[in-house]
Amino acid sequence: MLNRYPLWKNLMVLIVVLVGALYALPNIYGEDHAVQISATRGGEVNTQTLQQVESALRQADITPRGISMENDQILVRLNSDEEQLAVREMLVSELGIQYVVALNLAPATPSWLESIGGAPLKLGLDLRGGVHFLMEVDMDEALGKMREQMVTSVRDRLLEERIRYRGVREDGNDVVIELRTAEDFQSAVTSLRNQYQGYETRTSAADNSIRLVMTELQLQEIRANAIDQNITILRNRVNELGVAEPLIQRQGQDRIVVELPGIQDTARAKEILGATATLEFRFVDMENSLSDALQGRVPFGSRLYPMRDGGQILVENRIILTGDHIVNAATGFDENGRPQVDITLDSVGGRLMSQATRDRIGDQMATVFIEFVATGETTEEGRIEFERIEEVVSAPTVQARLGSSFRITGVGGVQEAQSLALLLRAGALIAPIQIVEERTVGPSLGAENVKAGLTAIVAGFVLVLIFMTIYYRKFGLVANMALLTNLVMIVGVMSMIPGATLTMPGMAGILLTVGMAVDANVIIFERIREELKEGRSPQQAIARGYDNAFSTIADANITTLITALILFAVGTGSIKGFAVTLAIGIVTSMFTAIVGTRAVINLTWGRKKRLTELSI
Template sequence: MLNRYPLWKYIMVLITLVIGIVYALPNLYGEDPAVQISGARGASVDMTALDSIKQTLESNDLSYQSIALEDGTVLARFKDTEAQIGARDALMSRFDSDDYVVALNLAPATPSWLDTLGATPMKLGLDLRGGVHFLMEVDMDAALEKLITQQEDSFRTDLREARIRYRGLRVEDNTRVVVNLRNAEDTNKALELLSNNYLDMNFSVDEDEGRLAAVYKEERLKEIRNYAVAQNITILRNRVNELGVAEPLVQRQGASRIVVELPGVQDTARAKEILGATATLEFREVDQDADLSAAMAGRVPPGSELMRTRDGRPAVLKKRVILTGSHITDASSSRDEYSRPQVNISLDSEGGDKMADFSKRNIGELMATVFAEYKDSGERDEDGKVILEKHEEVINQATIQSALGRNFRITGIDSAAEAHNLALLLRAGALIAPISIVEERTIGPSMGQQNINMGVQACIWGLVAVMIFTLIYYRRFGLFANCALLANIILIIGIMSLIPGATMTLPGIAGIVLTVGMAVDANVLIFERIREEIHEGRNPQHAIDRGYSNAFSTIADANITTLITAIILFAVGTGAIKGFAVTLSIGILTSMFTAIIGTRALVNLVYGGKRVKKLSI
């Protein structure tokens, strides 16, 4: 019989709608103002700290809705932002910033039963959710210093292999390598050798003093600067991905600056710590012939330097770096056979060859792992740039038992969380040059709420206008279309909440508004086709059947072409364009389901299998 759905189709439509409602529900509960307290450098917060946090809040007459310790982090929820800000100030004065990170947060107020089902609110973009805007500057001087130091080592190696004697070799002003040679003959030999090996450098000779100086050509300097910014952008994107931030923006601004926007970050301090961190590893040979007492008194052997371990003990290391973190391709944290935290390191082929060559020649010797990072000194130079200080500490000193290859491990790390953090930074990549945050703007939820309210109002008024029109013009069939419209919006919100990485932005709301109109277009095509069939003299049941079947191809063609456009927008667009493309794509698919299958199910339920003389259309 015409216009009868089998039971399974009704069940399918009902289950789809129920799933959409369940996963859309968390968006009705909103968020609680909260303060998040976590350990610095990935350290965990224990029950003692939790008790101290409670006492601090109670002593300052700050009431909280709830406070909980989860995964080494304390999250305290409050009724309003005033209590939230007061709690943050009290906790920041109570806890040392070197040991704890206190950050504002907005915690979802989703009921536990929805959490159990994995239902969470939609991720909102920076324009709706608020978030953090960072303007970062790449330290070009440090990038050049790093490269010129590597060039110094290369010069030393080449001269030794060519057996050209020299009196001294050093870096001057972090811009040039200077070689002092014994006589004019050695000077000419060195000039010929180095100028042939390093075509990207300009060489100048002072024969009277036996002095050879090398500086990078301007083209090479420009290439170094562009490479430093481009590589840092790539590494920052990797770190943002490690943080799990959806719809981030990482792009270049000017010659040496990078803009990073993180919508809806859970812990702004944590994001700042990970993005700004310049942590890397250096592997160096321990100078076992050095006298520690003499080194601590200032008499450090040439070619070596005095460093400190984490517990303050002195260690004399060779200045020459065996290997840097730039050769690390992968890093993961785990525990060794004694349940101590460790980081497993994988090197690229060049790094593996260097490590294998060094370890073969130094079996039985000590090799040190140095943790190096740049930190804000709190001072600025004449141009207003942040002055960064390099901090180095020896993580461990291990005896080389056998030849090492591309895979090995390092130990001596304080906690599993710190091992995880270090592995994250090494896996995402060590920054080519240090960066400093020159501007940090927090876009508050008030601005986002205003955008949300305006977008929701636009959606509601557009929906109401369309629903009134369809109800008046198509009567009962207009009611079917309106039910499909509401179901369509519920499904879009549910899918956006369900898909990891999907983010709702202000342009995304525009995509929903557009989808509402497109969904009605499909129903208009169907209903007008049914009217034509009735006018041609067919009975209502045949008119319904032919109306849906004949209009399907037109609807499918129109929606597929729009879907292709949305996919292209998503592939080549960024930021706001991607947000629009996501909701438009989801809206096209859900509108086809609700407009064709959904309304057909309602029509079949009301008119199917019955003798109908007239349709309310």
């Protein structure tokens, strides 16, 4: 008998190996030290900015490896980390606070590889360097916003049902409703119990009052939603500003971990993450006198707001809707050529806006811009104090019933309009966050970790190669070829998977798969030796050796694969990284150790009719 693979199987092995090698190839080119420039509030990245950057580089006699502008960002590739730091300092001084000038590492992949989706393996914070933040969400602000929305919702409900009330107010986490008559009290009890079934309703007929109490389950849900929404918004914010491959995940009940590999500029990273901006839409109080309010006689249900362009305006407390309902924001120009922001709302926001403006045509609607700014002081509990800054950016007259799409004007210049649109697209943080821990991993430390990991992999690999060559001779060389192919395929597969990141534990997983891969070949070769000792011909020994060893190898690898999947499902962070590389390594090692080596052995020895001995 002869050992031969059909042509299609040989071609399949060749294609799989070539594809793996092709997508592993970008890792050879490495990364360039780079400076990334993007706009912050009041800034705009355009061709003029590009020319300004190029001029500054010429004056400093610095020749970059490349400079490009795309996706509203400028990327300057430089020759060394020293040059990178010098250029960053120079551009910060040159461009000013209107721009984010961040240190980064940019892939040096050739364009022809990028055109087919080739990209280098993404390295984690411990291998690439970057910044790590542990952030804590201000839950008091999240609960306060929920209470404010609840008060507005209850008032709207009572007005719709034509139920008269003396007042609706907050009391701790509860909402207290005071009704005018016993009849109003009974109607309100029925209506509110139907509308707010998740709340505990406590009534007092003696003074015609109702108390809506947030249950502990609701409080937990509000806290969980605040964390989840802030994670989504932080991820959108980072993506909008072009920070590559961030890790943003929840930790505990009120904390968020943010890791930005490739970024060493902690101050700028804080600026990217800490911006908190949102809008609230409220009607201007058209019934009461602004001059009386300015003299201290502010009517109940309204308050004074500063205008962005100076002066003050009297605005109703009732919120029509908040920026949470904004799904898109883009800049444009009005009929007079002035900048504006075009707003698109979700279905709920569109319905609320339509209902609110149905009977208020001819009234003014104020767009309130809200921002939280850290004061630099801390509370007794050690939390950073935030100052809530509110201003009205525009107060146009409602000329027609509004829906899901409308515009706001009076937002300043073009740059301010673009910056506001960017923040609104990315979303507003549900509650302010404070950084309770920050850590910077320098690129030099990351490079040392990479070097240590590669040294371990190479040392283990070389020792295995020596052993296999001495002990199994020519068959050992085939196994060594499979091991090398296995490493290349692991790198290629991980480079192809979106979001896959290699960390130090991941490198340990790769080293482990090297041992597992050679273990499969040891089992096969020992079975071939046993068949030869029993008097089988070399061709029979090869065939029976592979066939008999397959079940043993499959059982061992499948159980390990199940373990890797469990680690990935229940683990976090570095454990997931280890599980991913282990799982990929198991699949590729089974392919190279069983299918790949047999293809080579079949081509080398399987076609010889008069084969009398094997070099094994």
